[in-house]
Amino acid sequence: MAKYLLLKHYRGAPAAVNDVPMAEWTPEEISAHVKYMDDFAARLEETGEFVDSQALSPVGTFVRYDGEGRPPVTDGPFAETKDLIAGWMVIDVDTYDRAIELAGELSAAPGAGGKPIHEWLELRPFYGSAPTITE
């Protein structure tokens, strides 16, 4: 088994095929989208491949250390960062091919006009643990 992170971007990924902001969909299209995502996660729970899924607020702030005795420096919150993570799902699957298959399915979530968004998801393998048997 190997764990993969499926990253969904608000911004920063190449443009989706069906690239319409959600506020311009119909309320029914939004409902269909939400249901698709919920069903997808529920199905992965049933197959024993679901690990975690979280959505992030788009409001982010950069923070860094600014030296002894000084408060950290902050930059933001931003509305216009180039790359913005919307959320993620972690899956635990047998093969890389299965991870690709699932990411493709998630990217087919319906959007405007009830058609698949074809959104680009970023697939990132977790580092695994070092094997016990190496020879």
Added chain:
Amino acid sequence: MDEALLRSLTPNVLGILVRRGADFAAAEDAVQEALIEALRVWPADPPRDPKGWLVTVSWRKFLDATRADAARRRREDAGELVAEPAPEPVPAVDDTLQLYFLCAHPSLSPSAAVALTLRAVGGLTTRQIAQAYLVPEATMGQRISRAKRTVSGVRFDQPGDVATVLRVLYLVFNEGYSGDVDLAAEAIRLTRGLAAAIDHPEVAGLLALMLLHHARRAGRTTPDGGLVPLAEQDRGRWDTAMIAEGVGILQAALARDRLGEFQAQAAIAALHADAPTAEETDWVQIVEWYDELVRLTDSPVVLLNRAVAVGEADGPRAGLAALAALDDSLPRHAAVAAYLHERDGDLAAAARLYVEAASKAPNLAECEYLTRQAARLNNR
């Protein structure tokens, strides 16, 4: 097996151990272990005297731990602790009240007080609390251990501040219901326990507030988890018995003429619950109660809610005027502005503000709800 009964016995049993001379942290660990054993053993082999069983097993766990400790410390004199205790007088109510105070002690952070209250007073296991707050069990275990160390110097018999306990219970209630444990129901149970242990109008006010909100729960979400705003809720799905109970408790509290913020919030909830339809809501009286709340708390969040009520009582222009006086960085400011602009007929501004509000929403359900509102206006 009656898990609620098991939980309700916890503070009592813990109080007995402390009265027998166990220190709070060790006694609490022992009761937790006994609880876990009860959850394992009771389904197949329920005891005839659940409380007696819990006291016996907790005390044995405590002695085992003490003996193990003593052995580690090369048999320092643990003789007096190991002796069988004399039967003790059991002023159970007092013990329970002291536990509430201790677990909500002002030296604890809110998250620590919440966790400790749920475990020591609420009788939940560390695993259940961890699941409810979506953190690993080990993290929650550490949070509770640290909380117990923080209050280890606090004397068990000192009077505490009811207001700190109410804030903790309010936090538990507001966290909602994510995992297997229904935190809202748990908060109501704990607040009932507190109301039984101390006669205080604000405790009654908080209990009424919780009941009045909990009664509307079935109407508050769609089957797929979406938010349904108050005005659109199917009032037939509200729990009328629970509303009646909440109103009764509130009226008795208000009659004592010691108003506080929870009674005022409950009064607002009661006015909503009383209205047969959204249109029949008595907004004028609701604004008056918000004025009381402003006087009691001076909170900008209350002023924001008041602007919504003013918008209903005196029209959207009046609501927008009330809103204009407030800082627009307040949480949900954009959402309120969107709503009032829509009611005022400025649909373009409303749609833009709904999108802005969605991007600032504190949770996914609100984000989706607000996006839907924007979508509705954009698809006219």
